[in-house]
């Protein structure tokens with residue numbers, strides 16, 4: 032049996048910096064954050080120049096795997112699809128360093144940094160972006176197949192699609208249900224196209240998708256609540272996982288959308304057939320929290336994400352008109368960003384996903400975001416240790432009960448840029464002082480994780 036993977040995770044835009052070095056193009060995030068003069072990832076953790084030090088630290092922390100993503104605008108030079116050899120050389124160096132340090136690379140092809148020239152042509156609203164993604168994915172397979180065994184098509188389709196097209200707090204900053212549905216469909220179609228080309232090309236290794244997994248609980252056992260739970264599960268999980276793993280877009284969800292008057296005519300039989308026949312080999316689950324739901328009562332669809340931390344505590348809200356409402360459990364702890372701390376949800380969620388899909392599972396992200404003073408000698412983060420311990424125990428319990436879980440990745444390997452929450456929402460096992468030359472210092476949790484891994 033293969034070794035269990037113990038790792039930590041990052042994403043290109045959040046850690047690389049070097050935003051226009053070596054002919055990298057502008058991504059939609061570069062464009063959007065510069066346009067609105069918001070905190071950005073121009074420098075981020077400067078992984079572009081310090082990856083060797085970071086990977087060495089992961090190895091010295093007892094880890095045997097590293098999850099990261101490739102930046103599309105670093106690899107493809109122009110709309111004609113010309114390959115940027117400097118971008119290729121960078122990622123080959125990263126991959127070789129992973130192997131040198133005994134870290135199995137777990138590589139995501141798309142973690143939200145779409146080239147801006149594609150966004151300018153409609154981004155995920157435009158079917159041509161799916162074809163462009165296919166071409167880009169093929170370049171990745173061709174240039175890196177000798178160094179990668181674990182591939183991921185997309186990171187968290189739900190999160191970037193809902194935030195970008197409905198909530199509007201991510202680029203392209205829209206508020207439109209039909210754009211949300213269309214963007215979601217195109218991403219799932221593009222993912223299946225990449226699986227298709229991967230299988231047809233007989234590349235070595237396995238390919239999966241990473242989902243922002245939100246197991247659903249109901250407030251009671253009534254039939255109304257159970258119906259609301261099904262709507263919530265379709266909304267939170269099934270449209271990604273059923274589509275990628277079973278090749279089926281939940282039919283009751285399509286029925287509901289259609290009865291609400293949404294035009295779904297672009298979901299043509301040829302595209303549905305691609306989705307049906309090209310399912311993933313494994314699923315990656317990012318787990319932060321579950322959703323506790325009740326039946327919909329009243330009001331318009333409202334999605335509010337607290338990107339303000341302490342100041343915005345308690346403002347998060349999810350109401351999907353005619354579907355369900357999310358409620359906050361008064362008995363559980365929440366972070367300053369309103370994320371509930373609920374390890375039990377991970378245990379139940381893994382078992383559900385295992386029974387439903389029967390595919391290998393990786394927990395591709397799990398962690399806690401907090402503000403921390405990193406000027407000290409060593410950050411003491413007992414809350415992170417407790418969080419990780421409880422969640423890893425939940426995973427091991429689900430594994431003992433038969434779920435085929437193959438790895439765990441702490442989010443994040445080191446402090447990085449947390450999108451609209453900026454650099455001050457810290458998740459890292461290693462502290463980075465963004466004010467003082469990006470110095471790296473392992474936190475107490477880094478050593479705890481090392482010790483935990485050595486005992487398991």
Ligand code: NOJ
Pocket residue numbers: 042045186187317396442449450
């Ligand atoms: C999910 C995303 O994949 C990652 O980019 C993000 O920073 C973390 N979760 C934390 O919110």
